[in-house]
Amino acid sequence: MASVDSALAGVQERDKWRRRLEVLERSLGELVERRRRLELRLRRVRRELVKLEQTSREYVDVPGRTHFPEVARVPRGPILR
Numbered sequence: 001m002a003s004v005d006s007a008l009a010g011v012q013e014r015d016k017w018r019r020r021l022e023v024l025e026r027s028l029g030e031l032v033e034r035r036r037r038l039e040l041r042l043r044r045v046r047r048e049l050v051k052l053e054q055t056s057r058e059y060v061d062v063p064g065r066t067h068f069p070e071v072a073r074v075p076r077g078p079i080l081r
């Protein structure tokens with residue numbers, strides 16, 4: 001009877017580890033999918049940042065743009081009262 005109990009305990013142990021492995025594999029699959037989605041999102045954000053940087057440079061570096069001191073709020077010349 002001891003060999004039957006031992007065999008049954010071995011089968012139960014094997015099934016326990018198989019279930020744990022299945023749970024871990026499922027979790028790994030979910031993590032891989034989440035990582036894929038986050039990497040895709042990161043690429044989109046990087047592209048948007050590049051576009052934003054280009055737009056800001058185009059706005060600041062407009063050739064022939066005049067500087068307006070009153071907009072800069074920098075006092076120029078004598079103040080008449």
